Amino acid sequence: MPPQINQRSPLRTFTLLVFHLLLTHFCRGESQVIGPSQPIVASVGADIILPCHVEPTMDATAEILEWMRSDLNPRFVHVWRSGQDVMNARNPSYRGRTSLFINELKHGNISVKLSKVELSDEGTYECYIPKLDKQSFVKLIVVSGAVSQPVTTLAGIDGKGGVVLQCESAGWYPEPEVLWLDAEGNLLSAGPTETVRGPDDLYSVSSRVTVEKKHGNKFTCRVQQNNINQTRDTWIHVPHDFFVVQSCSTSTTVSLAVCMVVSIILFILAVVVFVHTRRQNRTKRREDVQVKCEEEALMLMKTLEKEKQPESKRVNKEAEVSLLIDEERHQDQLKEEELNPEEQQRKKEAENMIQRLKEKLDMKKNKFK
CATH class of the missing domain: 2.60.40.10 (Immunoglobulins)
Incomplete structure (x- = not known):
């Protein structure tokens, strides 16, 4: 009876092959989309790469690849479909500024390059492969490239x-x-x-x-x-x-403030004294002028009286001399003439005339007094 081992050999070989393929598949595990563990920092105006790749390595050329930001509308930053870029799906602010490394897609490199970074580009980006339903996130921080030294x-x-x-x-x-x-x-x-x-x-x-x-x-x-x-x-x-100078500044400031207040008070007092003295001087000058005017008026009156007094004395003296002359003449006439009735009459008239002259003289004296 021939051995049966040779009849079972092809079946066993096929079974082992299938088992090996299944074992290889399950040992590889599921494909993962991997991104950076740290945020990506970019300066304004620079070009930056947002890294993302597939593990284990696989050819992603024929896959649908989507880069997006959930805070945008539309949210797509870059879309790759059917072996080419889909331009109409992108957000307008990213058109012409994003690109994939096409030659690297076959190695599972699905990173995107962002050109001329703007402040508004800061945010969290999602790298997504719909077929695998796997994604990874990349955080981009944009900084100013021209910060000033403090x-x-x-x-x-x-x-x-x-x-x-x-x-x-x-x-x-x-x-x-x-x-x-x-x-x-x-x-x-x-x-x-x-x-x-x-x-x-x-x-x-x-x-x-x-x-x-x-x-x-x-x-x-x-x-x-x-x-x-x-x-x-x-x-x-x-x-x-x-610091030493400044620590003394408080007392110095207080001293200066006190000195300033005292100076202001002294200045005000000086102004008050000056004004008061000036007013007194003005009053005194006015009184002196008034006294001087009164003295001048009194002197003028005395001068006028002195000028009038000699004239009155001269008139009186002339009147007296005239009276004496008249008396002497009458006396001489009385001596020369005999005392007859007619002469007595003349004598009486002479006496009356002398009396009238005396009265006139007295009137003139009273007038000048």
Whole structure:
């Protein structure tokens, strides 16, 4: 009886082959779409690659490939279908700026290249193969490529011996944070950071901190973006003597303020005394002028009286002389003539005339008095 092993050999060989193929398939596992584990950082205006590939390696040339952002409408960034790009499906903001590495598709490389990166490109992208129903996500962070070096200046004093420092920087994206460090690298407590977003969507930041002599004399302003590890540092040196001078500034300021108040009070008093003295001088001058005018008027009156007095005396004297002459003449006539009735009559008339002259003389005297 011939052996049966030779009749079963082809069946066994086929069974082993099928088993090997099945084992190989299951050992390979399912295909996966793999993306980067870390965010991708790109500068404004630069070209960047959003990496994505299939594992295990497979030819993706004939597959449908979709790159999209769920926050856009339409959401498609790049679409590959039937061995070619589908232009009409893309979001208008990405047209002409995305492309695949066609020669690499057969190796499972489905990465996309994004050209001329804009601030609005920042977001989370999805790399998707519908046939496998597998996807991966790529986070893109866009930063400004022209951030300015922080500028640190002395902004003033706080009146308590402290010095106020200010730090400014511009051209940042995304929004950075500002830190202050002392000479030993210790974090200083600073005020809130002032942030302004310009029309170009770039951020400008400004921060102030008050430092004292105990903090040292070298201080660092650090502007950084933690998610992309971008940092800019600048430092400023404050001399020790500056703190000493400023610590004395409070008492000096108080002294100056007191001196100023006293000076103002003295000035006001001086003005009041000056005005009062000037008014007194004016009043005195007016009184002196009035007295002088009265004296001049009195002197003038006396002068006029003196001028009139000699004339009256002269008139009186002339009247007296005339009267004496008349009396002498009458006496002579009386001596020469005999005392007859006619002569007595004449004598009487003469006496009457003398009497009238005396009365006239008295009237003139009373008139001048």
